[in-house]
Amino acid sequence: MGSAIHAAGLDVGYPGPHHPTTVLSGLDLDVEAGTFLSILGPSGCGKSTLLRVVADLIEPLAGEIRVLGETPRSVRSRRDVGFVFQDSTLLPWRTVRDNVRLPLHIGRGSLTRPIEDKTEELLALMSLSALADRFPHQLSGGQRQRAAIARALLGEPRLLLMDEPFGALDEITRDRLNDELLNLWRRTQTTILFVTHSIAEAVYLGERVIVLAANPGRVVADRDLKTVKLPGNRCSREDPAIVATMAGMRAALEAAS
Numbered sequence: 471m472g473s474a475i476h477a478a479g480l481d482v483g484y485p486g487p488h489h490p491t492t493v494l495s496g497l498d499l500d501v502e503a504g505t506f507l508s509i510l511g512p513s514g515c516g517k518s519t520l521l522r523v524v525a526d527l528i529e530p531l532a533g534e535i536r537v538l539g540e541t542p543r544s545v546r547s548r549r550d551v552g553f554v555f556q557d558s559t560l561l562p563w564r565t566v567r568d569n570v571r572l573p574l575h576i577g578r579g580s581l582t583r584p585i586e587d588k589t590e591e592l593l594a595l596m597s598l599s600a601l602a603d604r605f606p607h608q609l610s611g612g613q614r615q616r617a618a619i620a621r622a623l624l625g626e627p628r629l630l631l632m633d634e635p636f637g638a639l640d641e642i643t644r645d646r647l648n649d650e651l652l653n654l655w656r657r658t659q660t661t662i663l664f665v666t667h668s669i670a671e672a673v674y675l676g677e678r679v680i681v682l683a684a685n686p687g688r689v690v691a692d693r694d695l696k697t698v699k700l701p702g703n704r705c706s707r708e709d710p711a712i713v714a715t716m717a718g719m720r721a722a723l724e725a726a727s
């Protein structure tokens with residue numbers, strides 16, 4: 471399948487008044503292409519930072535990072551990465567439809583691969599067709615998040631980075647969107663890095679779950695769930711093996727906190 475992420479000895483930090491503060495230190499991570507990877511970890515441990523370095527929004531201080539076999543910079547320039555941020559970042563002055571099709575309008579000249587206009591298809595997929603002419607402030611939080619996901623999917627990215635995309639939703643909506651996301655992933659074989667604070671969500675969605683710890687940020691637990699799930703990464707939340715896996719992940723998260 472090839473490699474989606476290869477990180478070795480990765481140090482990532484932010485500029486400080488005197489010297490940079492290191493958030494991730496010596497992080498090693500390999501993710502096979504096509505994987506649905508869930509990422510858990512205490513608040514502030516560096517989950518969003520990890521996604522930012524993969525997306526080329528920040529540069530590492532040291533170490534190696536390859537995304538889809540290339541530098542984050544070249545992957546970003548080809549628009550092979552879609553990012554759904556922790557708080558949805560829709561432009562308030564554009565309608566839902568125009569937010570979804572935003573990638574068609576920005577950075578046109580730098581595109582090496584033309585993006586097909588699949589706006590209407592994605593609006594329908596996310597159940598937003600009837601709301602397409604509204605502005606973000608006229609939507610609920612979940613509807614805004616769905617619009618952000620549609621926008622991230624527009625370029626058919628080979629890698630989808632999702633940072634707590636469903637954190638603000640009620641459980642029923644969240645469960646439904648989890649299933650929609652899984653269906654989409656099964657159809658497209660996109661690699662997904664999915665950050666969440668919900669152990670249940672991490673286990674339900676992920677073929678593999680990692681736990682990051684803080685100070686320094688690094689991978690402290692790594693669990694392959696293929697053996698506890700049915701083919702196609704399917705499972706029932708009530709399955710005893712899944713419940714036991716959730717308990718195991720909780721223990722790992724407690725140890726990391």
Ligand SMILES: Nc1ncnc2c1ncn2[C@@H]1O[C@H](COP(=O)(O)OP(=O)(O)OP(=O)(O)O)[C@@H](O)[C@H]1O
Pocket residue numbers: 484485493511512513514515516517518519520556
């Ligand atoms: N732009 C920035 N400048 C300086 N420090 C930052 C910056 N962004 C994040 N940090 C710090 O880096 C650390 C990791 O932040 P990050 O956002 O990656 O955590 P997280 O694991 O995503 O947390 P949460 O679960 O709360 O979203 C935190 O201590 C945070 O304060």
Ligand SMILES: [Mg+2]
Pocket residue numbers: 517518519556633
């Ligand atoms: Mg975060």
